[in-house]
Amino acid sequence: MSDIVLHNYYRSSTSYRVRIALAMKGLSYDYVPHHLRHGEHLEAAYLAVNPQGLVPALIWNDGTLLTQSLAIIEFLDETRPEPPLLPKDPAGRARVRMLAQMIACDIHPVNNLRVLTSLRALFGAGDQDITNWFRHWVNEGFQPLEKMLAASAETGTFCHGEAPGLADICLGAQVTSNARFGVDMTPYPTIARINAACMALPAFQRAAPENQIDAE
Amino acid sequence: MSDIVLHNYYRSSTSYRVRIALAMKGLSYDYVPHHLRHGEHLEAAYLAVNPQGLVPALIWNDGTLLTQSLAIIEFLDETRPEPPLLPKDPAGRARVRMLAQMIACDIHPVNNLRVLTSLRALFGAGDQDITNWFRHWVNEGFQPLEKMLAASAETGTFCHGEAPGLADICLGAQVTSNARFGVDMTPYPTIARINAACMALPAFQRAAPENQIDAE
Structure with a gap:
């Protein structure tokens, strides 16, 4: 089991954004798929983890739930600065x-x-x-x-x-x-x-x- | 004339966000209204300034165009740190x-x-x-x-x-x-x-x- 759990759907554009950032940072993660077209993201077990019931959601190694792809990517960039995803100025x-x-x-x-x-x-x-x-x-x-x-x-x-x-x-x-x-x-x-x-x-x-x- | 020009519409929610941040930072600005319901944001003179034709748009004192309310607010926070609009951690x-x-x-x-x-x-x-x-x-x-x-x-x-x-x-x-x-x-x-x-x-x-x- 990895330090990071990523709730995801292969075809979701926001999910794809977070996967790219994780790959650029060289971070490994456990991938938990939710089939959006089958409504799997609205099941009670997932809503207990993520009340919004959307993907992507990232469970950090201390149990913190992070949602919203841009917020997740800026967090990855602040905690794993190389390679940088934003300029310095x-x-x-x-x-x-x-x-x-x-x-x-x-x-x-x-x-x-x-x-x-x-x-x-x-x-x-x-x-x-x-x-x-x-x-x-x-x-x-x-x-x-x-x-x-x-x-x-x-x-x-x-x-x-x-x-x-x-x-x-x-x-x-x-x-x-x-x-x-x-x-x-x-x-x-x-x-x-x-x-x-x-x-x-x-x-x-x-x-x-x-x-x-x-x-x- | 102020150092900052803010293209705005009073009722736009994203415009309101930027106005709040400017007020919290104590920054003054010239306010240029665009009546969205009358299509004033789609006039050629404004599109020459801001190709997206949306509000808010902020023209910084060096002529830089900034659009997108969250990007503008983070810029204000990085260049005018007090009071902070994001935590440190x-x-x-x-x-x-x-x-x-x-x-x-x-x-x-x-x-x-x-x-x-x-x-x-x-x-x-x-x-x-x-x-x-x-x-x-x-x-x-x-x-x-x-x-x-x-x-x-x-x-x-x-x-x-x-x-x-x-x-x-x-x-x-x-x-x-x-x-x-x-x-x-x-x-x-x-x-x-x-x-x-x-x-x-x-x-x-x-x-x-x-x-x-x-x-x-």
């Missing part, structure tokens, strides 16, 4: 957090499985409606993200310079999810280039949805 | 960020004005549908938040001990928005108690929607 840190949150706050939450499920249940949304909805919010977020990345001298091989960090983790996980909904990446050459650089890294590959024990 | 910081993100990532984005507008346009949602949708996602987030706050010895007068911080800023701004949609706070005594403590503070009062120049 406040302006750089703000830029990386901003880019990360453009995905984590403005794109992903609106396209979450539970929201898509609600659109079907409440408004009778069909498959094409769901696909359009998903693509719309990705495009709303990726258009400014592409502009900001392409315009900034601080953008390098990755979102901020030559080393991958928090923004790249969110970018790679989002682009991976996009593929399931057929998002056209042609208008986003900078995002696509950075994603390719991310996907060439062993940490992103090890953490990829298809390489998890619960992958279907 | 990594576990405490993770807990505060987690509580903040339970609101900022799981509740607010789904209930944003642009999402509600899309529900009307795409699915013919009416006023009651919108109200139900808003309340649903608040309750989905507030139920576990209430449990986690009530169960933790680290909860004090505020979300984390005796001083207000990042989680309280998100909590206060969310509870303020809730009032417009008639969210019943009876099931959330701990959240309501912390909100009352926040609203007694001058910084929360000065930053309140009704005290902004663009309030209607």
Whole structure:
């Protein structure tokens, strides 16, 4: 048994973010899958551990429950500083957090499985409606993200310079999810280039949805 | 003219968060209102400044554009450390960020004005549908938040001990928005108690929607 228990679902974008960070930090963990589409995250045993019933959730070696992927990743970065996932200077840190949150706050939450499920249940949304909805919010977020990345001298091989960090983790996980909904990446050459650089890294590959024990 | 320009909308919950942090840090700023319901944030002049066309956006004194309320607040905290908005210890910081993100990532984005507008346009949602949708996602987030706050010895007068911080800023701004949609706070005594403590503070009062120049 490892020091860290990670409650997860292979296809969850936020789960993928945390797996990338753990892999980049070289941390091993016990992987506990919860099949979201089968509702396994809403079972009483899991709700007793994590009242929100979402994944990812990380149980640290002292029993502490950590949820919310960005909070978990910043915790890993503060307690295991190498390699750093944020720059050292406040302006750089703000830029990386901003880019990360453009995905984590403005794109992903609106396209979450539970929201898509609600659109079907409440408004009778069909498959094409769901696909359009998903693509719309990705495009709303990726258009400014592409502009900001392409315009900034601080953008390098990755979102901020030559080393991958928090923004790249969110970018790679989002682009991976996009593929399931057929998002056209042609208008986003900078995002696509950075994603390719991310996907060439062993940490992103090890953490990829298809390489998890619960992958279907 | 001040060193800081804040692009804002009085009723935006994320705008309110940044105003609270600026007030707590004692920073003055020029306030530039954008009336979201009139689409003023989508005018070319503003998109040239902020490609995402959202508020809040903060132009720092060196011309740097900062968007995303949590990234802005962490930047303010790193560059103006007093009073601190996050604890010093990594576990405490993770807990505060987690509580903040339970609101900022799981509740607010789904209930944003642009999402509600899309529900009307795409699915013919009416006023009651919108109200139900808003309340649903608040309750989905507030139920576990209430449990986690009530169960933790680290909860004090505020979300984390005796001083207000990042989680309280998100909590206060969310509870303020809730009032417009008639969210019943009876099931959330701990959240309501912390909100009352926040609203007694001058910084929360000065930053309140009704005290902004663009309030209607």
